[in-house]
Amino acid sequence: MIVDRFVRRRASGVDGVQVNLDGGRKREVKNESIVYLNGEFVPKSEAMIPVEDRGFLFGDGVYEATPAYHGEPFLLDRHLARLSRSLEGLRIGYDVAAMPEIHRRLLAENGLDDVPFSFVYVQVSRGVAPRGHAFPSGAVPPTVYGFANPIVRPPRSRWEEGFAAVTYPDRRWGRADIKVISLVANVLAQQTAVDAGVEDAIFVRDGMALEGTNNNLFAVLDGTVTTSPASNYILHGITRGFVLERARALGFPVEERAIPVEELRAAEEVFFTGTSTEIRPTVRVDGHPVGNGRVGPVTRRLFDDYVKMTGSGGDAPAA
Numbered sequence: 001m002i003v004d005r006f007v008r009r010r011a012s013g014v015d016g017v018q019v020n021l022d023g024g025r026k027r028e029v030k031n032e033s034i035v036y037l038n039g040e041f042v043p044k045s046e047a048m049i050p051v052e053d054r055g056f057l058f059g060d061g062v063y064e065a066t067p068a069y070h071g072e073p074f075l076l077d078r079h080l081a082r083l084s085r086s087l088e089g090l091r092i093g094y095d096v097a098a099m100p101e102i103h104r105r106l107l108a109e110n111g112l113d114d115v116p117f118s119f120v121y122v123q124v125s126r127g128v129a130p131r132g133h134a135f136p137s138g139a140v141p142p143t144v145y146g147f148a149n150p151i152v153r154p155p156r157s158r159w160e161e162g163f164a165a166v167t168y169p170d171r172r173w174g175r176a177d178i179k180v181i182s183l184v185a186n187v188l189a190q191q192t193a194v195d196a197g198v199e200d201a202i203f204v205r206d207g208m209a210l211e212g213t214n215n216n217l218f219a220v221l222d223g224t225v226t227t228s229p230a231s232n233y234i235l236h237g238i239t240r241g242f243v244l245e246r247a248r249a250l251g252f253p254v255e256e257r258a259i260p261v262e263e264l265r266a267a268e269e270v271f272f273t274g275t276s277t278e279i280r281p282t283v284r285v286d287g288h289p290v291g292n293g294r295v296g297p298v299t300r301r302l303f304d305d306y307v308k309m310t311g312s313g314g315d316a317p318a319a
């Protein structure tokens with residue numbers, strides 16, 4: 001059950017961050033954000049988790065992140081279905097039935113109703129118990145935490161310049177399809193990208209370019225929109241699935257198959273998809289230009305369509 005423990009104080013997005021409103025207006029957000037923890041909505045500084053939480057000790061938990069456009073979660077059913085699958089994958093007993101309301105409240109409490117683009121993060125860990133690898137004996141309630149933050153989409157002029165990526169060995173466990181909170185391999189890969197001055201890292205396993213650290217990878221190969229198959233080696237991105245559907249609907253040939261790194265390097269176009277990434281064109285991989293080094297027409301067509309389908313039209317102002 002969700003409880004109103006405190007007298008509601010309407011927070012405005014995330015602490016101390018500037019968010020863009022419609023029409024280019026900006027709002028300085030200073031109030032403390034409101035988070036969800038185990039049935040309550042509380043100011044972030046009041047949300048406390050015991051040190052014996054298994055999420056903290058073992059990374060023993062799962063999470064989900066859903067985009068929202070103008071305060072409306074996008075494809076929430078699909079995200080919650082994946083959360084249920086992740087919970088089953090880790091054998092954590094938690095019913096996601098309260099999640100739509102938690103999402104709605106987090107967006108409202110944080111003043112994100114009128115913000116063009118934001119996201120809701122929820123995480124469920126196996127709960128609090130004395131440290132021991134096996135599941136705790138007895139009934140231990142899971143720890144459920146959530147927050148909502150604004151996202152600033154890059155201005156279209158920046159998007160049109162394209163972005164860059166580096167390849168990186170995939171050292172994750174063999175169940176990348178479960179959205180676990182243990183993300184240390186992704187953290188190290190993403191830091192390598194940052195150190196290289198680029199936006200994304202591409203996980204490579206057995207010579208195949210699989211996906212990014214927090215997004216899925218697509219390549220246009222001989223005119224075919226291609227992405228890794230939905231195996232245990234990638235996260236089955238909700239944006240990935242949606243973009244595949246839209247690509248088919250728009251008449252592009254589509255194929256789900258493994259992409260050898262050499263083929264990726266010779267691709268006409270490369271882009272990433274994801275909740276916060278949306279559709280991001282990659283024009284350099286490992287320092288080499290992709291195609292003619294410019295954002296390609298297929299990526300642009302898919303992004304324009306995505307903007308339309310999400311109702312997030314207009315050139316989002318610069319961060």
Ligand SMILES: Cc1ncc(COP(=O)(O)O)c(C=O)c1O
Nearest residue numbers: 214215216235237238239274275
């Ligand atoms: C490893 C990985 N791949 C792909 C994605 C993209 O998934 P989605 O489109 O559902 O955000 C994510 C999202 O966090 C991710 O962590």
